[in-house]
Amino acid sequence: MKPERWKILKNKLFTYQVGFTSPPHDFDAAPSDFLRISADNVGAHGRMLHVPDYAHELTQRVDNFHLLEEFVNCMSNNGADVCGQVGTNWVHCQGTTPDEINDICKRISDTYETPFHMAGYCVVEALRDMGVQRIALNSVYYWPDWRDGYARFLKEAGFDLVYYANFTDMGFFETQQECNDCIWVFDGDLAQRSMQYVVDQAPDVDAIVVNGMPNFRRADGLPQRIVSLDRELEAAIGKPIVSSDTALYWRIFKSLGTAPIGSHGQLLSSLQ
Numbered sequence: 001m002k003p004e005r006w007k008i009l010k011n012k013l014f015t016y017q018v019g020f021t022s023p024p025h026d027f028d029a030a031p032s033d034f035l036r037i038s039a040d041n042v043g044a045h046g047r048m049l050h051v052p053d054y055a056h057e058l059t060q061r062v063d064n065f066h067l068l069e070e071f072v073n074c075m076s077n078n079g080a081d082v083c084g085q086v087g088t089n090w091v092h093c094q095g096t097t098p099d100e101i102n103d104i105c106k107r108i109s110d111t112y113e114t115p116f117h118m119a120g121y122c123v124v125e126a127l128r129d130m131g132v133q134r135i136a137l138n139s140v141y142y143w144p145d146w147r148d149g150y151a152r153f154l155k156e157a158g159f160d161l162v163y164y165a166n167f168t169d170m171g172f173f174e175t176q177q178e179c180n181d182c183i184w185v186f187d188g189d190l191a192q193r194s195m196q197y198v199v200d201q202a203p204d205v206d207a208i209v210v211n212g213m214p215n216f217r218r219a220d221g222l223p224q225r226i227v228s229l230d231r232e233l234e235a236a237i238g239k240p241i242v243s244s245d246t247a248l249y250w251r252i253f254k255s256l257g258t259a260p261i262g263s264h265g266q267l268l269s270s271l272q
Helices: 030-036 058-063 066-077 098-111 119-130 144-156 176-180 190-201 230-237 244-256
Strands: 016-022 042-048 082-085 116-118 134-138 160-165 207-210 215-217 241-243
Touching (some): 030 042, 030 244, 042 066, 058 144, 066 082, 066 098, 098 119, 116 119, 119 241, 134 144, 144 160, 160 190, 190 207, 190 230, 230 241
Parallel strands (some): 016 082, 134 160, 134 207
């Protein structure tokens, strides 16, 4: 049971308290990004999963999937109102279907009396909420088995996946290793260039999906994720963009019953 004291507002540091977890060996931007678009009465806390010798293999996610429940247990005990799992791959690493992931999230949420949202499934929920059917997937830095796994997941969710490709498929890198060596951070113009490439291949889709958590350097060198770019990218390509980070934050705000501040793309703006 969640400690009773957290049900009393005066006992909490913030009106709305959010717990995030990220893959091992990644200093994750989610808590910082989420706070930047939240009101002052929202707090965020991060907790990395501990997996020694982690190498970003899908099999390692399968072997450590149980750590996600441990994370929610800890966050519930500490007074989190909702928990978010960063990283799209976890929803498909075991060959699970969208319905199975939904059941897992519901079970964990009910067990620890704290809503639990997985980024990869939040994309599905966001697309459904928007009434989207035909989609294309910008699979950014994803390795081929990651790319194909999430493409399968989206198809099983019932979407018409017209086109999908990663940066290497698009010709922005000669090899996957060259892409990997960027460690998820890319030149700023690659965000719009890759979005436009995908739209050119699939011009009649309802929305562009972006998996993973890619970062693009702005003029001063600071890396930014899609949540900081979605408004200008949507204006440039003329399509809604549903990225893993934006969808996760959208779903968290919905569970909290509050909304982001500032100007955003179509998905987050729908809450304002």
